[in-house]
Amino acid sequence: MQIISVINQKGGVGKTTTVINLAAGLSQQDKKILVVDLDPQGNATTGLGLSNLGASEDTIYGVLNGTKQISEVIKKTEFKNLDIVTSNVDLSGLEVETAGDSNRAFILKLKLTAYLNNSRGSYDYILIDCPPSLSLLTVMALVSSNSLVVPLQTEFFALEGLTQLMKTIERVKISLNPELNIRGILLTMYDKRNKLSSQVEKEARDYFNEKVYSTVIPRNVRLSEAPSHGMPVLMYDKLCPGSKSYFSFTHEFINQETNMGGVA
Template identity: 55%
Template sequence: MISIAIANQKGGVGKTTTAINLATALAAIGRNVLLIDLDPQGNASTGLGVSPSERIHSSYDLLVNDVAAETAALETKVPRLDLIPATVDLSGAEVEMVDLEDRAHRLVNALNGARAGRWDICLIDCPPSLGLLTVNALVAAKHLIVPLQTEFFALEGLSQLLKTVERVSASANPDLSILGIALTMYDRRNKLSQHVADDVRACLGDKVLDTVVPRNVRVSEAPSHGLPALVYDMKCPGSAAYLKLAREVIGRLPNLAPAEAA
């Protein structure tokens, strides 16, 4: 199983929207996908239509109570997409894990215990912070995707995230690499979006994914219906972008043969 963290400590950049729709797109093109909601707000869980009453086990249990990933995982409305939801308990997990000797390795230990072949890809939706929850995700992940909003201050804080990635890579997870920067909320009517996209590509080069996700009303509406945009309106520009992004992500994964990525 290939684990990918989706992280950016800035809020409102389309991180959870990217996690939900990328997971759905990967499932739609034939991958068995696990999405872990590691954000105490639980927006990924809500956005996939999983109510609080259905969250018998959660990512909190995975980290604190040693519950197995396969026990905590729920089937979603999307075929081949499972979810480990978040509950409000997760907000206290960082405090509870502080005194644990393996506090940064709780998530990777849980995922290593999953049955081989159960899932092809695991996406981890991180909270908008660089605390212990995000560190657990980075230790557990092979790759990192950073959603970046194409608006003013887009690069603000990115250097801090990259430094955290370097520290985690040096101390706990030497295999961690940046799979790509995903430009989100792109507004073709706004010249600023184009300027920001150009600046990001000038600074980060080929680390920036080619696919740009546009600002799209249908994508924004979808979570209120408990559906990914790809299910809510598969033909909208946002859904088309996430399908394209999924294919690009698979194409960048070195562990998959070119024939599989087609």
């Protein structure tokens, strides 16, 4: 069982799209997946066909404010092997509400550990969708995770934000979670007609070397349509270029474990 956060403090780079479609891809390979929506926007929630308007106690907010246990708020999606802890806008109040709690960065980790100890590991992966900030919620995700997937939009300024992210990861690693590592960087919204895309790709590969996945996610309108139908693109249109790229990413992701000698 592994906990993986999809993270980048820059907004709109494909975090949620990656969580939804990696979750769908893995679930189709018979892996059992729990998505944790840790973003008050609740995009992973709606993108997987659930509502982000229901009672907030039944969401990750209810867990983090101490009202509920994870096991009480897990919901099934329509898709086999794919469950979710939803989010809603009340989550944005958590940072202020927990201001007096000096251990608040550990709340999510404690809740996940308690859940895993009681559930005997019924999931192969827990995938956390992070909000676009380096706020408390993101730190909670960093503290709770074994590893990180960082989507990088192939456009100007993409690499600048990464320096800040790397610093934060390093700081959390030193003080709060020594095991944390970057599993890989995924290039997203690649437009092969745009020279900038290939420039950013080259820079990223030169700098981060084998940390950058060979799979590149193209800009594809089907990927942006799928969430409004409440489904992963892999179910919405499994033959479109976006689906093919996320299938390929899923395989690369699973193979990382075979290469690391783990159980894939």
